[in-house]
Amino acid sequence: MKNAILRLSALLLAVLLLAGIPQAYAADGYNDAYTYTYDFWEDMRSSPDAYRPRMVITGADMGLTVDMKNPQSLFVRGSDVYIVDTGNNRILQVRLEGESCTLVREISSFTGDTAPLTLNAPEDVYVAEDGTLYIADTGNNRVVRLDKDLNWVVSFIKPTDPTYDQSKSFMPSKLVADVSGRVFCLATNINMGVMKYEANGVFTGFIGAAPVKYTALDIIWRMISTKEQRAQQASLVATEYDNIAIDANGFFYVVTQTFDENELMSGSAEPLRRLNSLGSNILIENGTFPPVGDVQWAAGNLNITRSGPSLFVDVTVLDNDVYIALDEKHNRLFGYDKQGNMLWAFGGVGYAAGYFNKPAAIEHMGYDLLVLDSIGCSLTVMTPTEYGTLIYQAIEEYNNGMYTESANTWHEVLTRNGNYDLAYIGIGRAELQSGNYAEACEYFKMARDGDNYSEAFRYYRSELVEENIGWIFAVVAVILVGPMVVGRIRKIKWEVDNA
Amino acid sequence: MSILSNLTDRRVWAKYLKSLKYATYCMFHPFDGFWDLTHEKRGSMAAAHTIVIAVLITRLLSLEHTSFLFSNVYWPEVNILQQCLSVLLPLVIFVLGNWGMTTLFEGKGTLANVYMATCYALAPFVILQLPMIVLSNWITMDEASFYTVLNTVSLVWAGGLIVCAMMQIHDYGLGKTLLFILISLFAMAVIVFLMLLFFTLVGDGVGYFTSIYKEITFRLY
Known part of the structure; x- marks a missing residue:
């Protein structure tokens, strides 16, 4: 059934594409790009698809009697996918193996010495290696830890600590846990950072609070305003994080949708951060643009259907340190390497496979990406294409110190996408490592990478001077x-x- | 006929080259230099034109050949005519504005004098910017400050020379010169405004008659 639908939609898509080609490509060659990158000039460059949807899983495919309703979050452990079906007060554990998906269990209640023993509008789940479940039971104002047989172990509740504003109710929305069972949770309307609980349920404080940014103008305004006016100014508060993910090294990736649009391109808005334990942002931003999603977001620009910058709703970190952010404004996915270079962007608003209605969460299973659509109530599984795999391979080879192999793979990438600046930089870095400075300069120049070019050129220049010292004298x-x-x-x- | 004979006359060429070389004397001895430029007739219009053309060539060469570390040119949007006009129009408008204002306030310089002196004052721009194009291709980001310092020097030097030139041409003091450079800038704004007004009005006028023509042709057929 599912295959028939897929085939039919593929056929329809093909017909639509064929019919649409003359108009679609008449105005602008890049209009219909599903996958794209940005070049040095902030122009969109269509690229081969890095990912293609492999399957779209709906409630019917899982054999659910009651379809999903407003699912909010996703978690992957091994080959099991945990879907937080917020509207139905349950969590679905689904096993994905190849093309088949089977419902393992529905988690809506548990046993133990606490009350209530049911979930109420849960918003997130985290599953440890041993199967321990951490559930943000938002409607019941608690986070519960259950062992793998659904026996209640401990609840993490509203802190009585004075650092927590007692007038605000505790609505845990997103959470992760570390290997020792500590819980790091974000709560709605709490902007003091990530709430940290010890494994026994004791709240030990906030970490990673976003620093409050003052501008000179803010300070002047506050100096000349009266006490009453100052009380009414609520603008100088820290930003609230909207989602949290943990990478293999135990660092948190957080996203926020609270930022000043004008600060995005200068890099000071930081909608996506990697936090160390002190709460400083240690995300490397060496790319041409800071990792903010779309670089062009004005209305009527290229294939932008909704105006406004990307709003990240979730992020996931692959094992090769590539992180992928999910944008709920334009329903796109943005992949970045650990240096902050954009690898690709794709997605869009729509009903076809690979397009989303309201994406709510993203997770990865190996290199596959799983995107949960909260209005479409579906789970899209996307697999890297040959092109996407080559990019990952080149990055991994470089990270492992295999510079020549990496350069060869980047050459492969270039035969598929000549606009891929990162490949030029990758080849340049490999040439630099092997001492071919002139070639390295050429490649860095093509990608307009000034810093790397300068480094390569310094060596090249001294080489030239040494060779021709007689002539120079x-x-x-x-x-x-x-x-x-x-x-x-x-x-x-x-x-x-x-x- | 006279132009042709001039072109083949060695003395004319020698005089031209001497007047062109005089630009370097002006660079290092601005007060002496610009006084003698017009009063002792040591400058020539031909040399002034040459310097302006050299400025244009420098600009275009630097657009093409400056290292990408210092200038990133988006070629699809480059218009050579526009690049040239971005030098020529301000120059012409400044000369006109300055002459127009100073003539009313005891400025001694004629329009030709003002033009010639301003052009001679642009010499350091050419002399520094041309080698900088080569230099930019031989330095790295770490040495970028050399480039930026030279860039600033070339502009400040040319600016300073313009001030000196105006002082000597019009026989003004420093304060009066600076005041009149400000007034010239104001005059430039007025000229630009009038030009815009003029072209808009002409455009509207043309539009009026074309629409009448279109209307009539629609009625007739």
């Missing part, structure tokens, strides 16, 4: 001595003429 000598000789000859000639 000769030229300098001629320039210095030449005029003296000419002057002397003229003087002698003048003396001879006037003798």
Whole structure:
């Protein structure tokens, strides 16, 4: 059934594409790009697809009697996918193996010495290696830890600590846990950072609070405003994080949708952050643009259907340190390597496979990406294409110090996408490592990578100077001595003429 | 006929080259240099034109050949005519504005004098920017400050020379010169405004008659 639907939609898509080609490509060659990158000039460049949807799983495919309703979050452990079906107060554990998906269990209640023993509008789940479940039971104002047989172990509840504003109810929305069972949770309307609980349920404080940004103008305004006015100014508060993910090294990736649009391109808005335990943002931003999603977001620009910058709703970190952010404004996915270079972007608003209605969560299973659509109530599984796999391969080879192999893979990528700046930089770095400075300069120049170019050029220049030192001295000598000789000859000639 | 004979006359060429070389004297001895430029007739219009053309060539060469570390040119949007006009129009408008204002306030310079002196004052721009194009291709980001310092020097030097030139041409003091450079800038704004007004009005006028023509042709057929 599912295959039939897929085939039919593929056929329809093909027909639509064929019919649409003349109009679609008439105005602008890049209009219909599903996958794209940005070049140095902030222009969208269509690229081969890095990912293609492999299957779209709906409630019917899982054999659910009651379809999903407003699912909010996703978690992957092994080959099991945990879908937080918020509207139905349950969590679905689905096993994905190849093309088949089977419902393992529905988690809506548990046993133990606490009350209530049911979930109420849960918003997130985290599953440890041993199967321990951490559920953000938002409607019941608690986070519960259950063992793998659904026996209640401990609840993480509203802190009585004075650092927590007691007038606000505790609505845990997103959470992760570390290997020792500590819980890091984000709660609605709490902007003091990530709430940290010890494994026994004791709240131990906030970490990673986003620093409050003052501008000079803010300070002047606050100086001249009265106490009453100051009380009404609520603008100087820290930003609230909207989602949290944990990478293999135990660092948190957080996203926020609270930022100043004008600060995005300068890199000071930081909608996506990687936090260390002190709460500083240690995300590397060496790309041409900061990792903010779309670089062009004005209305009527290229294939932008909704105006406004990307709003990240979730992020996932692959094992090769590539992180993928999910944008719920334009329903796109943005992949970045650990240096902050954009690898690709794709997605869009729509009903076809690979397009989303309201994406709510993203997770990865190996290199596959799983995107949960909260309105479409479906789970899209996307698999990297040959092109996408080559990019990952090149990145991994470089990270493992296999520079020559990496360069060869980047050459492969270039045959598929000549606009891929990262491949030029990758080849340039490999040439630099192997001491081919002139070639490295060429490649860095093509990608307009000034910093790397400067480094390669410094070596190239000293090489040139060393090789041609004789000529350089000769030229300098001629320039210095030449005029003296000419002057002397003229003087002698003048003396001879006037003798 | 006279132009042709001039072109083949060695003395004319020698005089031209001497007047062109005089630009370097002006660079290092601005007060002497610009006084003698017009009063002792040591400058020539031909040399002034040459310097302006050299400025244009420098601009275009630097557009093409400056290292991408210092200038990133989006070629699809480059228009050579526009690049040239972005130098020529401000120059012409400044000369006109300055002459127009100073003539009313005891400025001694004629329009030709003002033009010639301004052009000669642009010499350091050419002399520094041309080698900078080569230099930019031989330095790295770490040495970028050399480039930026030279860039600033070339502009400040040319600016300073313009001030000196105006002082000597019009026989003004420093304060009065600076004041009149400000006034010239104001005059430039007025000229630009009038030009815009003029072209808009002409456009509207043309539009009026074309629409009448279109209306009539629609009625007739």
